[in-house]
Amino acid sequence: MIWLLMGAALFILLWISYKGFIKMKDKREASKVIQMSLHRHKPSKEDKQTCSFCRKKSKKLSFYAAENGKVIGVCDVCRPQAERRALPRL
Numbered sequence: 001m002i003w004l005l006m007g008a009a010l011f012i013l014l015w016i017s018y019k020g021f022i023k024m025k026d027k028r029e030a031s032k033v034i035q036m037s038l039h040r041h042k043p044s045k046e047d048k049q050t051c052s053f054c055r056k057k058s059k060k061l062s063f064y065a066a067e068n069g070k071v072i073g074v075c076d077v078c079r080p081q082a083e084r085r086a087l088p089r090l
């Protein structure tokens with residue numbers, strides 16, 4: 001009977017360490033993915049910024065404070081939209 005209990009305990013111990021190993025591996029894998037995506041989204045040296053409305057890149061953006069408190073950059077084309085929404089210009 002004692003051997004059965006010890007066997008069960010050993011099995012549980014192995015199972016827990018196996019689970020921990022998998023989790024650790026996952027975490028390492030996840031951080032690798034994050035590093036890769038960070039690398040991919042590395043800010044380029046060009047000074048063009050993306051318009052918050054049309055997502056097009058524009059050299060000159062006007063900055064407004066949006067309703068949700070975020071700062072948005074708006075290109076010349078989309079500026080009337082921001083003006084219509086009466087967003088305070090920064």
Ligand SMILES: [Zn+2]
Nearest residue numbers: 051054075078
């Ligand atoms: Zn735009």
